[in-house]
Amino acid sequence: MKGLGWIVFVSRRLLVARRSRGGGAGLFSILGIAAGVTTLVAVLAVMNGFQMGMIENILEVNSSHLRLYTPYSADSPDRAEEVADLLRPLRGVRSVTVSAELQTLVRGYWAEPRGAVIRAVPPDWLQQDPGAADQLKIVEGDFDLRSRGGVVVGQQLARSLGVRLGDTLAVTHIPGGGLRPAEEALEIRGIFRTGYLDYDLGWAFVSLATAAEDLKAREELVLGVKLDNRYGDQAAAELISRKVGPGYPLVSWRVFNRGIFGALRAEKGMMTLLISLIFLVVSGNIYQLLRRSILERSEDIAILRALGAPDRSVRSVFILEGWMIGVVGSALGLLGGLFLALNVNEIFAALETLSGFFLQRGARIFSPSHFYIQEVPVRIFPEELFLVCLGATGVSVFSAMMAVRAVAEYRPMELLRSR
Template sequence: MSYELWIGARYAGLARSRRRVGRGDRFVSFIAASSMAGIALGVAALIIVLSVMNGFQTQVRDRMLSVLPHIELYVPRMGPEQVLQEWRQIADMAGKNPEVRGTAPFVAAQGMIVRGEALSGVQIRGIDPKLEGSVSDVSGQMIAGRLDALAPGSFSIVLGNQIANSLGVGTGDTVLVLAPQGSISPAGFAPRMRQFTVSGIFSSGYYEYDASLAFINYEDAAKVFRDSGTSGVRLRIADMQQAPLVARQLTQALPSFVHAQDWTQNNRTWFAAVQTEKRMMFLILALIVAVAAFNLLSSLVMAVKDKRSDIAILRTLGASPREIARIFLVQGSLIGVVGTLLGVGFGMLVAYNIDVIVPFIERMLGVQFLPQQIYFISELPSSPQIEDIAVVAATSLVLSLLATLYPSWRASSLQPAQVLRHD
């Protein structure tokens, strides 16, 4: 081991001398340890927060796509009944794409559900219960009743559990569904309405959908919402990440009057907001690492000042300015590397076990960090990504290395004669 590496490691508190450690050495080791701890905490905080944000995005996306299709094909200028007469042709044409795994018809509309004095605005989806399982997971999310009870002409409805709770209904109860369009009579405007029987209740785990989504048979939906609904074909593909590419391919392969819209377009605002928030959180939390790097710089400057006599003695023994600079470069680099490794280890430990740590803290403090009505999910998710961890570690190492340059240059520029004269 070269003496520069040994002395630098000793100043960093990672190597010990055989002689008794003096007060100055203990002081240098203390400020080195504090700098190391600051870097470790900053790196760990970055990894934990980015992992939680990745987990939040992934979990909400998966819950959304358990109800929503990967791609929707619709004809905006035609009524639901007209489109449904030709939906099998559109589905067959779309099925020629090798990525398509399932197809099913749909009718989408907005309406009101009334039960006594309770009223709720909902998004109504007309579906084919026999084919819905090929494009969504609603059938597996039923907590009461069955999805296949939505037979054509039965005018049955499946509600989200939050809607059912707000209306106070269960399976077998009846509700009144109001369509936006109606008829004008001498008595005034009369909205179109139809009585439906609640045949099931589902829970997707995504609060927004559980509180605003209802399913009926697509033929019944075409009759009730013939003037206000849109209809088409829902698709599920092999890789949901390829949905934008597959949608563009289908747009080119299908007739011009058929529009293709993938799940990223349907939820563009939400995903853009999450990405922006993630970038801002990275920049904000990176300041913690930057502060730790400034702390490292100041600690190295203090170490250089404390070790002026040692530097002067080494210079008189023949050490070159470059060798002196390398000593403090080694010291700062070791502090940065060890602090980064400790931060990565601690951050990954917490990120991979956050599903155990957070419930324990909630039980101990008697609080809930994620109210479902606000954050759509009730458990804090975590999804550590190797790319994020690598970027955080590289950022920490670069900042640590930059923080060592000025103290190293200052140590190498000390004149031994002046130092020894004053000491």
């Protein structure tokens, strides 16, 4: 018996056969693989959405891809702009902006102040940095810092202070070189939202002129460098260091955000590992299915061996059956996972509508009062889908290879004689 045609034919017949006591077990194995792949694809898509949204918020609004520090001096604003002009034409550099951060206390309508970070930026910051403009949405007013004395605050910060557009925000800051705090009143000209609670609740923006003249800030200036490809930060850092020379400390986003990005990576790895345990259960099911199939079809195996089928070919029949289980289950699971991921917000909306018949009116699964999200974000990476399907198929094939070891023990003449 030569060729692969009969192996494929027999494997397919064994998979769909219903005459054995284990009829339908192949279907349950396929559904088990499909359930595992569906769950893993949907969870990874939603987790990627949350994590990538947080990462992009941090990199685009706060840390940049590279941070170049300029110590404060009387001419540091002019010197920082000169350095920025040197870096903007470099290959791979998307934007370069100058900023400074002030740790302050702010007070609005309510008497109790709260801590806030005030970031001093150029008046045309959003035009200079399109990446930040994509993440920072103005919900009221404008990002108007062209004249001194104006401030743009986060939406949640404005709510916690009880202030609105046009109100006065009292900012308490210790001027550089001083010992006593000074309070300055700034006009709220805009209210923004990033979708990241830490920024919306604890950040505000002023112009560099307002920080220097009104708040008497003497903080070091930071040049935020955005790259076309953030993973090319090491090569860009070497190029920038050669361009500006010594005396300007340079920090990559990998180092500046090491703590939070490391935590996100560990979280995703552990979640993937825990969900992948489903495949261990399914692999045991596939092993038992094929093991029982081999025992029940011992006569068929003996006939194939007597007709001249090599031991390797007989084993290939059951390994191919395991591969078919993995491929079909992975395909079904991939379709189900993509459907859930791409329609997760519609599914939640339908569940909220349905819950209205059983719970109090207006009940929400993801209420903004408990979750700081407007919708569930989704991000799908094709390479992850490929790895999930490859892993599911690999588990099925491995289980089949473990199950077919019993085939080598069969002696065709002894089996046929005993019948």
